Amino acid sequence: xKKKTFIQKRIMRSQSMYHMMMLPGMIFVLIxxxxxxxxxxxxxxxxxxxxxxxxxxxxxxxxxxxMFSLPDIWQILTNTVVIAVxxxxxxTVMAIAFAxxxxxxxxxxxxxxxxxxxxxxxxxxxxVLAAVVINMVNLDGPVxxxxxxxxxxxxxxxxxxxxxxxxxxxxxxxxxxxxxxxVYLAAITSIDPGLHEAAAMDGANWWKRIWHIxxxxxxxxxxxxxxxxxxxxxxxxFDQIYNLYSPMVYQTGDVLDTYVYRMGMISRQYSFSTAVxxxxxxxxxxxxxxxxxxxxxxxxxxxx
Amino acid sequence: xxxxxxIFSNIGKGAIYLIVFLLGLICLLPLLNIVxxxxxxxAAVAANKVGFLPVDFTxxxxxxxxxxxxxxxxxxxSVIRVILGLVLNLVLIVLMAYPLSKSKREFKGRxxxxxxxxxxxxxxxxxxxxxxxxxxxxLLNTVWALVLxxxxxxxxxxxxxxxxxxxxxxxxxxxxxxxxxxxxxLTRVYLPCxxxxxxxxxxxxxxxxxxxxxxxxxxxxxxxxxxxQTYIQSLSVKLExxxxxxxxxxxxxxxxxxxxxxxNAAKIVVSVIPLLMIYPLLQKYLxxxxxxxxxxx
Numbered sequence: 383x384k385k386k387t388f389i390q391k392r393i394m395r396s397q398s399m400y401h402m403m404m405l406p407g408m409i410f411v412l413i414x415x416x417x418x419x420x421x422x423x424x425x426x427x428x429x430x431x432x433x434x435x436x437x438x439x440x441x442x443x444x445x446x447x448x449m450f451s452l453p454d455i456w457q458i459l460t461n462t463v464v465i466a467v468x469x470x471x472x473x474t475v476m477a478i479a480f481a482x483x484x485x486x487x488x489x490x491x492x493x494x495x496x497x498x499x500x501x502x503x504x505x506x507x508x509x510v511l512a513a514v515v516i517n518m519v520n521l522d523g524p525v526x527x528x529x530x531x532x533x534x535x536x537x538x539x540x541x542x543x544x545x546x547x548x549x550x551x552x553x554x555x556x557x558x559x560x561x562x563x564x565v566y567l568a569a570i571t572s573i574d575p576g577l578h579e580a581a582a583m584d585g586a587n588w589w590k591r592i593w594h595i596x597x598x599x600x601x602x603x604x605x606x607x608x609x610x611x612x613x614x615x616x617x618x619x620f621d622q623i624y625n626l627y628s629p630m631v632y633q634t635g636d637v638l639d640t641y642v643y644r645m646g647m648i649s650r651q652y653s654f655s656t657a658v659x660x661x662x663x664x665x666x667x668x669x670x671x672x673x674x675x676x677x678x679x680x681x682x683x684x685x686x
Numbered sequence: 687x688x689x690x691x692x693i694f695s696n697i698g699k700g701a702i703y704l705i706v707f708l709l710g711l712i713c714l715l716p717l718l719n720i721v722x723x724x725x726x727x728x729a730a731v732a733a734n735k736v737g738f739l740p741v742d743f744t745x746x747x748x749x750x751x752x753x754x755x756x757x758x759x760x761x762x763x764s765v766i767r768v769i770l771g772l773v774l775n776l777v778l779i780v781l782m783a784y785p786l787s788k789s790k791r792e793f794k795g796r797x798x799x800x801x802x803x804x805x806x807x808x809x810x811x812x813x814x815x816x817x818x819x820x821x822x823x824x825l826l827n828t829v830w831a832l833v834l835x836x837x838x839x840x841x842x843x844x845x846x847x848x849x850x851x852x853x854x855x856x857x858x859x860x861x862x863x864x865x866x867x868x869x870x871x872l873t874r875v876y877l878p879c880x881x882x883x884x885x886x887x888x889x890x891x892x893x894x895x896x897x898x899x900x901x902x903x904x905x906x907x908x909x910x911x912x913x914x915q916t917y918i919q920s921l922s923v924k925l926e927x928x929x930x931x932x933x934x935x936x937x938x939x940x941x942x943x944x945x946x947x948x949x950n951a952a953k954i955v956v957s958v959i960p961l962l963m964i965y966p967l968l969q970k971y972l973x974x975x976x977x978x979x980x981x982x983x
Binding site for chain 1 (some may be wrong): 695698699702703705706707709710712713714715716718719722734736737738777778779781782784785786790792793794795799802803806807808809810811812813814815816817818819820823834835836837838840843867868869872893896897898899900904915916918919934951955957961965969970975
């Protein structure tokens with residue numbers, strides 16, 4: 383009893399030390415996360431760099447009104463959501479399917495080799511992979527050579543508004559399906575093999591066992607990942623799109639993040655860009671909170 | 687697992703192996719293509735003869751890189767950035783994760799700190815306000831602009847915090863009885879048994895810093911100061927962009943110069959080599975790490 387209180391006292395005395403440990407990191411968080419939040423007032427000003435935030439004139443909601451009067455913004459929101467939802471759906475289906483197939487592979491070295499290869503693109507940057515993709519799908523590249531062999535006309539995949547969105551979705555799924563399959567594979571291996579054996583005894587074939595045992599067993603993880611994916615609906619992937627798009631495909635490929643970047647850093651419309659960014663952050667935060675609530679409710683786990 | 691024997695199941699198994707093999711191939715071939723281009727003669731590249739094996743094998747592009755000052759300057763900036771970023775990230779992550787792993791009772795201010803971190807993760811000031819802060823601190827065109835804004839990766843802090851929460855309390859109590867201060871408890875008790883999670887967040891930091899091109903794009907106004915990814919990104923400025931921007935004739939000629947295609951491919955390949963060197967570690971720690979450390983608070 384006496385020993386216990388002694389330890390408690392020591393631990394209580396550690397308080398100031400704990401605060402000291404938090405201090406360096408919190409200084410960085412304050413400077414680079416919280417100070418910029420103060421800068422959001424720019425969105426309600428006509429910000430002029432020379433005058434600074436304190437000297438610039440307030441204009442109320444003018445930038446937001448202007449934003450919603452532009453036909454651009456609706457096009458950009460549509461692009462963002464269509465691309466993001468496409469990536470989430472196709473990406474999830476591919477990752478689950480791949481995990482199920484990979485789980486059937488019994489030849490060890492083959493499994494290892496395939497895993498090594500399919501996880502690799504996840505670790506490469508979009509700068510690198512955009513060059514790889516452009517090489518593959520340019521007008522005379524290997525993909526178009528196959529297209530021509532099939533007797534079809536060459537396709538300008540990255541320069542056509544018909545093909546740009548599908549290309550963005552497919553190349554993103556290509557980069558991430560392997561890595562994303564890891565959590566699903568872990569979920570599959572934690573399913574009791576006895577269930578499969580019993581079902582096989584009862585005459586259930588492979589498809590039936592996947593449908594009635596494997597998929598239901600993975601459901602909590604699928605729901606959790608689905609909730610997490612919800613948070614990315616407003617970020618369709620800046621790095622990828624920035625490195626693959628061109629003015630020719632702004633109509634179908636321009637998304638919120640690329641628009642904020644071009645308005646702010648290229649056109650130097652600081653206040654307007656910040657207003658669009660603020661809209662994105664607010665909706666993004668709401669989505670995160672919803673996702674966290676859903677994850678807690680559906681799976682008893684929290685995202686953050 | 688009991689398998690139904692018979693022709694059908696053998697065909698089915700064969701089909702599964704085939705599909706998995708093809709998916710592997712789809713991931714591998716595009717990467718092989720760029721390696722093949724980098725080792726091919728420029729005439730063959732210009733004529734689009736290069737598929738997945740080099741044509742007219744030559745290492746000319748790689749020899750040219752050796753004498754390319756800007757490439758190595760950018761490479762050096764990226765290396766320095768990764769080292770600075772790694773040290774800064776690890777020190778701050780560990781220092782913050784330890785007090786945060788204590789209960790509310792043991793560490794009074796915990797919930798305030800925690801809420802501040804979570805809010806910073808959910809919401810941010812956006813690109814322009816952050817840019818203005820970095821600019822006003824005089825960081826533009828310095829390596830610090832690439833490192834300091836990302837000094838505290840909050841997701842990693844939470845991951846390490848979760849791991850620390852699982853370290854048996856008895857270890858700490860024993861150390862405290864022996865007179866250890868909290869800092870000593872952290873460095874002598876917690877750190878030695880947290881190698882996997884430390885390795886995981888270290889690799890996150892290395893890959894993230896190495897692959898990021900965007901900070902270089904907005905915080906560096908001179909190409910001289912570009913980190914490697916930003917430099918490589920700047921090489922692939924497209925023809926129509928140059929025309930739109932009213933590019934000079936000489937710069938257009940430069941872009942039309944097809945021999946630059948295999949040179950760029952070689953630069954890309956070299957930029958990936960450091961990642962390939964640590965890839966076995968990535969596979970070991972990140973892949974197990976995402977399963978163990980992903981969620982829960």
